[in-house]
Structure formats: C-alpha cells, structure tokens
Amino acid sequence: MKDVVLWELKRRRTALLWWSIGSVVLAVFIMALFPSISDQAAQLNKVLNTLPPELRGLKTGGAKSVDVGDPVEFLNAQVFYATLPILWIILSVTRGAGILGREEQSHTLELLLARPISRVRLLAAKALAYTGEFAVVCGATLLAIVVCAPLFELHVGSDKLAITTLYTALFSMSFGYIAFALQAASRFTKRSATAVAVAIGFGGYIVASLSSLTDWLKWPVKFMPYHYFVPLDPLQGKSPRGLLVYLVAVFVIGTTIALLGFRHRDID
Amino acid sequence: MGANGAGKTTTIRLLLNFIQPSSGTASIMGKDIVKDTVEVKKHVGYLSGEIALWPKVTGNEMFAYLSKLQSGVKKDYLAELISRFEAEPDKLIGELSKGNRQKIGIIQALMHQPDVLILDEPTSGLDPLMQEVFYATIREASARGAAVFVSSHNLAEAQRMCDRVGIIKHGRLIHEQAVKSDENLAGTTFRVVLAHPKDAEKLRANRALKFISHEGHTVVVQPKRPSPRLSPS
Secondary structure, three states: OHHHHHHHHHHOHHHHHHHHHHHHHHHHHHHHOHHHHHHOHHHHHHHHHHOOHHHHHHHHOOOOOOOOOOHHHHHHHHHHOOHHHHHHHHHHHHHHHHHHHHHHHOOOHHHHHOOOOOHHHHHHHHHHHHHHHHHHHHHHHHHHHHHHOHHHOOOOOHHHHHHHHHHHHHHHHHHHHHHHHHHHHOOOOHHHHHHHHHHHHHHHHHHHHHHOOOHHHOOHHHHOHHHHOOOHHHHOOOOOHHHHHHHHHHHHHHHHHHHHHHHHOOOO | OOOOOOOHHHHHHHHOOOOOOOOOOOEEOOEEOOOOHHHHHOOEEEEOOOOOOOOOOEHHHHHHHHHHHOOOOOHHHHHHHHHHOOOOOOOEHHHOOHHHHHHHHHHHHHOOOOOEEEEEOOOOOOOHHHHHHHHHHHHHHHHHOOEEEEEOOOHHHHHHHOOEEEEEEOOEEEEEEEOOOOOOHHHHOEEEEOOOHHHHHHHHHOOOEEEEEEEOOEEEEEEOOOOOOOOOO
C-alpha cells in the first residue's frame, strides 16, 4: 500500500509544487491587502453594507453585515469562506475523481489489479495518496497563513488559524472524496463524478450564500454542505459542530459506498 | 482462438477478476478466481490485448514499481529480458513506438517468472524477429513448467506456442483439441453448406468426422484423419 501511495506522490510532485505555490501566493496576497483595507475600513464597510444583500452574502457567507477592519471577519470573508475553498475544491474534485478514474479510463488500473493486491487495499492506497496530495498543498498554505498573518496585522491566534485552515481543508476535500467514492463505487466516469461533486460544492455555495435572504431556500439549504461551513466559528474559538457532523458523514458514507461498490464491480 | 467479438478478451478479464462472473466458477492453480483472486495473482503474469502503460514514466521506473507490488522479480532475469527484447527502458513510455511499448508490456508480464502466463494477443505490434524472440521466451517458460494461456486469432502462432487449442464462439468453447506442430489445423476444418439442414444428422453420424458446429444450413466438421476427397473451405 505504501508503494502505491509513494508512486502517486512521486508522479504528481511537479503538479503538487505548483498547486502549493499557487495556494500560498493567493492566501498571502489576500492577507497582504489587510493593512491598507483596515485603514479605510469605515468607508469600505459603508460601501459594502449598502450593496444588495444577495451580492454581499456571496462574499460573507450570508452574513447581513460585515466589518472588514476586523481581522477575524476579514479572514473569514476574504480567505476562508470563499477564496481558499474554491481553489481547494477545484484541486480536490480533480484529484478525487482522477486518482482512480484516470487509471481506469486509461486502462492502467489493470496493470495494478493484475498484481496480488486486493481491491480494498488498492482503494485505501488511492484514498491515502489523495489525502497525502491534498495535505501537501494545504499544509504549505497553513504554514504560510500562520507565519504571515502577524506580518500583515492579522492578529489572530495561531491555533485558531491552524484549526480554521484544517477545517477549510477537510471541507474542501470532502467534495473530492464524494467524487472519489462515486467513481470507485460505480461506473461513473471521471467527468460525471466531477460534475456531481462540483454541483454539490458550488451549487451549495450559491444556495448557502443566498439562503439567509430568501425564505424558500431555508429548507433546501440544509442539504447543502456549505450551509454547515462557517469559518467564523473556529476563528472565534467555537466548535463547528454542524461541519464536523457533515465531515464524518461524508467520509464514513463515502468510504462505505466506495468499498462495497469497488469490491465487486466490473473494471472498464 | 476465435473471431473478433467471440469472447476471448472477456474470458481473460474474467479469469483476472476484472469483470465479475454472472454464474459459474473457474480456478487457477486450484484457487477460485473470485474468492482467491489475490492468491491467484501471485502466480500470474498478464499482458493485456490493448497494452496500456503510464506514459510519463520510463520502463525502468515502471518495472521498479511493479516489482514492489509483485514479489519474485530477479534483477538478472529482468536485465536479460530487457536485453533479449532490445527494449528501451530508459525512455519515457509515451515516447516509445507501439512495438517498443509492447516489449515493455511483455517484460512486465514475464519478469517475475510466473507459474501461469495469461497473454491477450501478445505479438501484436512486434516485428517478425521479435516475434521469434517472444516464441523462444514462451517456450522457455513452458519448459520451466509454466502454463501459458494465450488468446490469438493467428492459427500459425497458436501452433507455435500451444499444446492445446480451444475455439470460442459467442462466448462458448465450441471445440478443443491437442495441437501437433506438424499438423495443419487450418486444413482440417471444413464448413459445409447443406441443401437440406436435416442432412446435418448424416454428417453427425459419420464416424470419420468430428462434428464441430451446426447453424441452419452450415455445418463445421473436421475429418478425424485427413481425407483426399475433401478440400478445405
């Protein structure tokens, strides 16, 4: 199993390096804007809070008002709610659907399954490799956030920054895991699994952002993962219980479905 | 052996548990191909008909990786195979020609000296000289005691490699027989078109003929001994 994981990481090393650089640069760039934004916070808040609530909600996680001069609210709205998850969801869905799907599509999966390795072990190795790839990118970003935040007057505890980055990473990873489980369990192609995961991820983002402003969305939003993603909670030291339940559910159900399906299905 | 779509590749993919049987059982070395598939694959070397390899790695990197997943690879034997097939293991696989990719595929199937070789149209893409090298290597494996299970639609090739030939049609084994190297299999099978389908029973009753199949007006038979009165269809 270790050999499959190392093989995947080795093959992806260049892509991982670029993803890590991109993610770090984006996070640091946004944080670097904070000193100049906080100087003009009063005017910016005034402008931002006069925007139509639908537009404001997309950037603030549905919050009805926002104070961009506050480090916690700035990090919540500008870094953790949208920017990093969107970037990481793209990575996670691409890899989640591809780590097994691409091998099956190109028929190299047969080379592995012709060896004495059980499907369950192969699946576990692929899931670990996917987690490892994601951990490299998110770990580099976490380090950059914790190191650079104080440099840009974002005085939030390192532990809170670390835990919020971790939750954001797990939340983003969950969509890739949905794609991975769908692809492993059934004969979903890489493209179909990606489409479903993206619809759940980004569709959920839009619905969750607009839900506090539109009554008829209040019920369906409960089925959207983004509804449970409130990075403000861990930044303020609160436990994100809803998010934890969602994450456990996705990883347990996803793993069960993937294992049951992949063990007995035909390989294309 | 069988025509395109007869079920040769499907049979092989079933044996390797890539696809699940809807009914029936099969075993390799006494092990069930579904329940004991991991155990079975310790003894099997497989070459797929449409060879698919990782294009962005070199042959050497691939051999190293697969050697970690399958025990029994001896460096000396691997080096010998590379030299014998004149493979180019230092180049990226994606940069190799079809024939050279096929050589890499053959080597990965043989490198652990498996007890059972399952090869789906193995000489596809190889030039005639390399085909000879391949036949020699297969004969060696066979002499070592390995069972070689090959799919092909090339009768001459089957005769060079096999002790027995089975003919598959619409997913069913319709005929199986031993092969003698001096016997021309192609000349002993006859397709007879009958004026009246009921005449098939007369052919079936003929002890000099082996009755192979019957569909409508067409009957396929094989004389048990070559007959000068029949000409090959």
